[in-house]
Structures are given as C-alpha cells and as structure tokens.
Amino acid sequence: MAIQIASEKRTTLEDIARAVGVSRASVGKVLGSNKSNIRVSVEKAKVIRQKAMELHYSPNINARALAGQTTQVIGVLMDSKAPGVFLQRAAAIERVAYRHGYRTMIGEAHDDVENFYNTYQHMCQHGVDGILFVSHDYPWKNQQIDQFFAKTGPMVFLGGPERRGHSQVILEVDSGIKQAVDHLRQRGRRNIMLLSNTDSKYWSVKTREKGFTDAFPEAEQGTIELFKQSDNIEEMRANVRQLIHDVLIPGGIDGILTPNDLVALLLEGELLSAGLTIPGDIALVGFDNEPFSACAQIPITTIDQNNGSIAEYAIRMLLDIIQDQNSCHVARKISVQPELVIRKTS
Numbered sequence: 001m002a003i004q005i006a007s008e009k010r011t012t013l014e015d016i017a018r019a020v021g022v023s024r025a026s027v028g029k030v031l032g033s034n035k036s037n038i039r040v041s042v043e044k045a046k047v048i049r050q051k052a053m054e055l056h057y058s059p060n061i062n063a064r065a066l067a068g069q070t071t072q073v074i075g076v077l078m079d080s081k082a083p084g085v086f087l088q089r090a091a092a093i094e095r096v097a098y099r100h101g102y103r104t105m106i107g108e109a110h111d112d113v114e115n116f117y118n119t120y121q122h123m124c125q126h127g128v129d130g131i132l133f134v135s136h137d138y139p140w141k142n143q144q145i146d147q148f149f150a151k152t153g154p155m156v157f158l159g160g161p162e163r164r165g166h167s168q169v170i171l172e173v174d175s176g177i178k179q180a181v182d183h184l185r186q187r188g189r190r191n192i193m194l195l196s197n198t199d200s201k202y203w204s205v206k207t208r209e210k211g212f213t214d215a216f217p218e219a220e221q222g223t224i225e226l227f228k229q230s231d232n233i234e235e236m237r238a239n240v241r242q243l244i245h246d247v248l249i250p251g252g253i254d255g256i257l258t259p260n261d262l263v264a265l266l267l268e269g270e271l272l273s274a275g276l277t278i279p280g281d282i283a284l285v286g287f288d289n290e291p292f293s294a295c296a297q298i299p300i301t302t303i304d305q306n307n308g309s310i311a312e313y314a315i316r317m318l319l320d321i322i323q324d325q326n327s328c329h330v331a332r333k334i335s336v337q338p339e340l341v342i343r344k345t346s
Contacts, residue, residue, distance in 0.1 A: 011055040019051050020044075031057070031072075031101075072102050074318065075123035077116070079135035080108035083260060085288040085305060086134055089158070092311035093132060100315060102129075113141040117148045130154030130318045137161060139201035154321040156314050160203035167317045167332045169310055173204060174211025176303040176338030180257055180285045181215035181222065183301075183340055189255035189283055190220075193248070195227040195263065212257065223251070229259065233266075240266045244274055254282055255346075261286035261293040264300050268345065272297070284345035299343035309336050 013031070017024045022044065029038045030048045040048070074097050076090055094104045107123050109116040116138070123131055136157055138145060146163065149155070157168045177194070184192050194212040197205055209224055216222055225247060230236040240263070248256070248271075258264040264286030271278055278284060278298050286293055289304035313334050320332075 011052075011057040013057075015055060016048060016051050016057060019055065020048055022048070027052075071127040071129055073126075073128045074102050074104050074315070075120075075128035075131035076104050076106045077120060077123065077131055077133050077135070078106065078108055080110040082135060083288065084290055085260075085307070089134055089305075089307045089310060092307040093134075093314065096311045096315045100319060102315075109135075111138075113138050113144050113148075116145070120148075120152075124153065130156070130322050132314050132318060133157045134159075136163070137203045139203075154318060156318045156321070158310060158314055160207065162333075165331055167321060168334075169314045169317070170333055170335040171305060171310065172335050172337045173207045173305075174214065176287075176305070176340065177208050177211030177257065178215040179338070179340040180301075180303055181212060183342065183346060184255040184257075184283055184285065187255075187279070187283060187346060191251070191253050192222040192255040192257070193251075193253045194222060194224050194257045195243075195259055196224050197226065197229070197259070223253070227259065227263070229263065236263070237266055237270065240270045243267075244270055244276075248282065249274075249276075255285075256282060257285045257287070259287060261288050261290040261300060261302055264302070264345070265292065265296055268296060268298055268300065279344070279346050285340075286345075289341055293341075294343065296345075298345050301343045301346040302341050304339045304341050306336050306338055 013024050013027045016031075017027045020027070022040075023038075025038050026040050026044070027048055030040055030045045031052060074093075076093055078086055078090060090104075090106060097104050105123060105126065105128055107119040109119045116136075120131060130153065133155065136145060137160065142161060149163070149166065155166060157163045157166055159169070159171045162168060162170070181192060194209065196209055196212075200206075212222055212224065225243070227243060228236075228239055230239065244267075247253070256267070258267060264284050267284060268278060271282055271284075276282055284300060286300045286302035289302045293300040293302045313336065317332060317334070
C-alpha cells in the first residue's frame with residue numbers, strides 16, 4: 001500500500017512581497033534571486049527574511065542554477081576522517097556564510113583523489129556558487145590535484161599545501177608551535193619534546209616539525225618523537241603509558257607539545273597516575289583548543305587555530321571571487337596565526 005504525503009502550496013516571492021508590503025524585486029534582492037541595483041534598507045531586509053522564515057520559504061535551487069542565477073549555496077569539501085577541529089571549522093564557516101545570506105553544503109572524501117574530484121563535480125552539478133576546500137592535502141598525488149583544478153570555478157583553499165593560481169587562507173601552524181616553545185622556554189623548560197608522526201608527509205605534520213625546529217636557537221634543540229595515534233582510546237592510552245615510562249621519564253623531558261588536545265588529556269591522566277606533577281615535572285601543551293581542554297582536571301594549555309578568522313577570511317575571499325568571476329581575478333593569499341591559550345598545564 002503506497003503512502004501519500006499531502007503537499008502544501010510552495011511559498012513564492014510574491015507571497016512574501018504581499019505579506020511585507022514591498023515589491024517582488026525587493027524580496028528577490030534580499031533573498032538572493034536577483035542582482036539588481038534595487039536598494040533595500042537593513043531594517044526592511046530583516047523584516048523580509050523574518051517573513052520568509054515564517055512562511056517557510058524555500059528557494060528552488062535547481063531552477064536558479066539552470067537560469068544562471070546565484071543559488072546562495074557554498075560547498076564545503078572536507079576529509080571524512082577529519083579531526084574535531086575541522087568540524088568546528090565547518091561550523092564556523094556555516095555561521096559566517098549565514099550572516100552573508102548563504103547556506104552550506106558539505107561533501108566528504110578520504111585518501112582517494114578521484115573521489116575527491118568527483119565530490120567536487122557533484123557539488124558543482126547541484127549548483128553551488130563556489131567551494132571552500134577545508135581538506136586538500138594528498139602528498140602522493142598533489143600534482144594530480146593541481147591538474148584537476150587548473151581551470152575551475154570559484155574556490156578557496158584552506159591550509160596547505162599552497163595551490164598556485166588559487167586564492168588561499170594560509171594557516172601558520174608553525175607560528176603556533178613557535179609560540180608554544182617560546183612559552184615553555186620562558187617558563188624554564190630546557191628539555192622540550194614534540195610528539196609527531198615523523199613518517200608522515202602531510203603538510204600539517206611537516207609544518208609543525210619545521211616550526212618546532214626553528215623555535216630553538218642554534219645552541220639548543222628540541223626532540224621530535226614518533227607517537228602512534230589510534231581511533232581506539234584504550235590502545236592510545238596504552239601508547240601514552242609506554243611513552244611515559246620508556247621515553248619521557250628516562251629522557252628527563254620537562255615540556256611536551258602534543259598532536260592534539262585528546263593526546264594531551266590522556267597524557268595528563270597517565271602522568272598524574274605515574275606520580276608526576278603538572279606542570280611541576282612536565283608541562284603540557286595541546287593543540288586545537290577543543291572545548292574539553294578547558295574542563296580537564298588540570299585545564300590544558302593549547303594552541304587555538306583561530307577558526308573564526310579562518311572562516312571569515314575564506315568566505316569573504318570566495319564571495320569576492322563569485323562576484324568577479326566574469327572578469328580578471330587575481331588569486332589572493334592571506335595568513336591566519338594561531339593563538340596560544342595559556343592554562344594550568346604550563
């Protein structure tokens with residue numbers, strides 16, 4: 001037996017115009033269906049958007065795309081196995097996009113360049129006005145990615161590696177690491193370690209290692225230690241215990257930079273269980289400023305990647321490209337510095 005769902009009459013721009021007492025063109029200007037020179041006051045635009053919500057207005061995206069109009073939708077392409085900070089970044093992008101009258105559509109891919117490009121094409125087929133690439137580092141096939149995106153529509157890349165000919169928000173990860181090392185050295189730490197996946201060729205890993213190495217004067221140097229992360233918490237906890245007993249204690253490490261706040265949290269618990277004090281014996285610095293880092297037994301000093309600024313710059317860049325795509329557009333680069341959030345573990 002087939003189930004029939006009753007359909008309601010679709011709200012139109014005319015319906016909203018009648019309800020607010022303005023012209024259809026004014027409503028279209030506010031809700032993004034035309035690019036006319038009509039001026040609508042901020043107050044009136046607010047009333048129009050509110051009425052559109054009350055009447056459950058939903059624009060016909062496919063019709064707009066077919067008509068060559070803006071759809072007011074931005075694609076966000078990211079890694080399906082991205083850490084929590086990437087989800088926070090996507091949320092920040094959505095908030096900024098909404099303030100500019102746009103919505104977001106998220107697409108995901110992982111470890112497959114063909115899938116990455118196909119996901120991009122799928123988004124374009126759904127009529128997005130432009131795309132932000134939150135993840136785009138494939139060390140073994142970065143040249144192929146450059147070939148795929150040599151001639152494409154409006155887009156902005158976030159983070160590294162650098163994509164020539166494209167606008168990009170550069171994340172100065174190395175700057176955040178340098179801030180952390182300087183902070184630990186100022187607190188009297190002289191045997192500092194960076195936990196890293198030294199077998200990795202990813203841009204983010206290599207940039208962190210470079211920032212760590214460059215942070216020390218020529219007469220000093222820190223230690224970069226391979227640390228295996230895992231999706232299994234108990235397995236990673238066991239790795240932390242081994243690190244403490246086989247490396248940190250024998251090596252006299254008094255300051256440590258972790259790959260993320262989760263590793264810092266596990267280290268905090270296991271160091272305390274081993275009878276060590278924080279920051280007395282070992283100072284800890286996490287990465288990403290996850291919400292739980294401030295709620296730990298000992299609140300964790302961490303590096304905040306500044307997602308709000310990243311999202312703001314990325315959206316502004318992309319909207320500029322969308323507006324200028326029919327003319328000569330020069331790729332722009334802007335850098336965002338992380339911020340060291342100092343708490344009790346250092």
